[in-house]
Amino acid sequence: DGPLLRRLASVQYQLTFCRRTYLDDAPAGATQIGIPAETDTGGFTHFLLYASSALAEQSTPSFLRFDDLRxxxxxxxxxxxxxxxxxxxxxxxxxxxxxxxxxxxxxxxxxxxxxxxxxxxxxxxxxxxxxxxxxxxxxxxxxxxxxxxxxxxxxxxxxxxxLSDVQATVANVSLPDYDLDEHEIGGSLVWDEPSNTEQVTHYIVYFADYNLTNGSDIRAYFQNVSVGNDSLTVQPDTPLINFANVVPRTTHVAIYTLSPLVEQSTPATHVIVDAFATVSGTLFVDKDLDEEEIGGRMAWQLPAQLEKVIQYNVYFAESADGLNRHLTNYNISIVMSSDGDAGASGADDEGYLDIPPDTALQSFSHLLVYTSSMLVEQSTPDSFIISDTAATVQNISFPDEDLDLGDLGGVLEWVEPEDASQVTHYMVYLAELSGDPGVDINISNGKVLVAVISGSFSFALVGATVLQLQEYNLNMLGLGLKFFCCCPVFLFL
Incomplete structure (x- = not known):
């Protein structure tokens, strides 16, 4: 066995040296050298290290097998x-x-x-x-x-x-304002979802001011909805001024998509158009001449923009801001001199409402007109302070100078009211007292005598009988008023 092993060792030794290539050298005393990165192995498997003298390099090296690691x-x-x-x-x-x-x-x-x-x-x-x-x-x-x-x-x-750059931004943002008050908004915010919503979890909505001159945009959080939704409701009376005490003046609504990692930095935006539609120039002149009662035509100028106004609501109230208001049930009429279908009103376009005479004023002090959209009635009306017209004559007197029984003759005199601006006639009646003189006299429609034009303060009865006066009255009815004093001052004959 010994000669065979020696022969195998000799063969292996000879194979080790069958192919080599010079790599590097080091001076005497050195104990290491560096092998540069990316050195090509060239199919070699060992490092061979030879000591060398001034005469020759040794023939039997030391060796180290290396593994090319991956x-x-x-x-x-x-x-x-x-x-x-x-x-x-x-x-x-x-x-x-x-x-x-x-x-x-x-x-x-x-x-x-x-x-x-x-x-x-x-x-x-x-x-x-x-x-x-x-x-x-x-x-x-x-x-x-x-x-x-x-x-x-x-x-x-x-x-x-x-790389695949994911892009997910909403499109076609819309927010029509149906809150008709200035600096307030209300309506349905809608948008189109991104075509790829795989990485989207929510839509985050902000109100923002993107018109600042210093270039620093301000935004305030409004609301969020989960992916799969393409709308949310903006409640009426949402303020556009100082929204959330952050945004001085809201100019845009901004919608950001949100992933599990982060909210996007560039949103889809929509310019807010504040719908402002309120009447103006409300006017009412009381032509019911009794105290604590009113009647007459109430009129107002239509809003400049009409496309979102569907009706007008008129209230009696105890203040300009609607304290204890009461809705009237009278018919409202609209007079248009311009093309109302164009969505805008002209200078002569108006609305009016006829308040019937004998309407009790009660504790009300104001008349209010609100516009209303398909969403909500505006919260800030146009108001008018009611001025109750009271015009009752004073100091009525009549000395009868016709000495025949059943006949009257003489001059009926009175003092005009302090405010006679709405008086056009004085209606003279013959009446019969029933009951206590302190109780109002009941006047029959058949007892009208005559209408005396405003400005007069006397009416002469010259030897006329009651029947003659009644016949004369029938010829004078064309001078009658739409409204007249129904609580007269009377004289006992």
Whole structure:
């Protein structure tokens, strides 16, 4: 056995030296040399180390077998959770294979090819995953590449992944305002969902001021809804001024998509158009001449924009802001001199309402006109202070100068009311007292004598009988008023 082993050893020894190539040398006293990274093995399996004198190199070297180790990553994955176009963000993960105990770190780059061309370092990690921060600019890069690195060097052949930039922004945002008060909004906010909602969890809505001159936009959170919804309700009376005590003046509504990682940084926006439709110039002149009663025509100028006004509501109230208001049930008429279908009113377009005479004023002090849309009645009306017209004559007297029984003759006199601006006639009646003189006299329609034009303060009865006066009255009825005093001052005959 001994000669055979010696022969095998001799053969193996000869094979070891059958092919070699010079690598490096070191001076006497040295105990190590460095092998540069990426040194090509050339198919060799051993290092040979020869001592050398001034005369010759030894013929029997010391040797060391080396193993060409492989360390790389596999199963590289990345899902972009930054929902803005041209921006990346999300978790990068991978597996280590082969000689992973030699890996000191992993270097992650953005590159322009699978081979890592034009790469730019983004992250270094010692773990098997790391977070690529949101809003990382994609720029011209097309690939994500990862290199395993030892303490000596980074590998030259990376593992690569083609990038897919996820974009998810809502479109066609709309918010028609049906709150007809100025600086308030109400209606249905609608939008089209993104075509790709796989990474979207919610839609976040803000009110914002994007018209600031200093270039610093201000926004305030309004509401959010889950993906799958394409609308939400903005309640009436939502303020556009100082919204949430943050936004001085709201100009836009902004909708951001939200992923599990982050809210997008560039929203879809919509310019808010504040619908303002209120009447103006409300006027009412009381033509019921009794105290504590009113009657007459109430009129107002129509709003400039009419397209969202569906009706007008008129109230009696105890203040200009609607204290203890009471809705009237009278018919409202609209007079249009312009083309109302165009959505705008003209200067002569008006609405009016006829309040019947004998309407009790009660404790009301104001008349209020509200516009109303399909959504809600406005909260701030146009108001008018009621002025109750009272016009009763005073000091009525009549000395009868006809001495025949059953006949009257003489001058009926009175003092005009202090405010006679709404008086056009004085209606003179003959009446019969029934009951207590302190109780109102009942006047029959058949007892009207005559209408005396306003400005007069006397009426002469010249030897006329009651029957003659009644016949004369029938010829004078054309002078009657629409409204007249129904609580007269009377004289006992």
């Amino acid at each position: 360390s790389r990553v596999a199963s590289l994955s990345f899902v972009d959770l930054d929902l803005d176009a041209g921006e990346l963000g999300g978790t990068i993960s991978w597996r280590a294979v082969f000689d992973k105990h030699l890996i000191a770190s992993y270097n992650i780059y953005l590159a322009t090819s699978y081979e890592g061309d034009g790469r730019e370092l983004q992250l270094t990690s010692t773990e098997l995953s790391t977070l690529l921060p949101p809003e990382t600019s994609l720029r011209h890069f097309t690939h994500l590449v990862i290199y395993a690195a030892s303490e000596l060097a980074e590998q030259t052949t990376p593992v690569a992944l083609l």
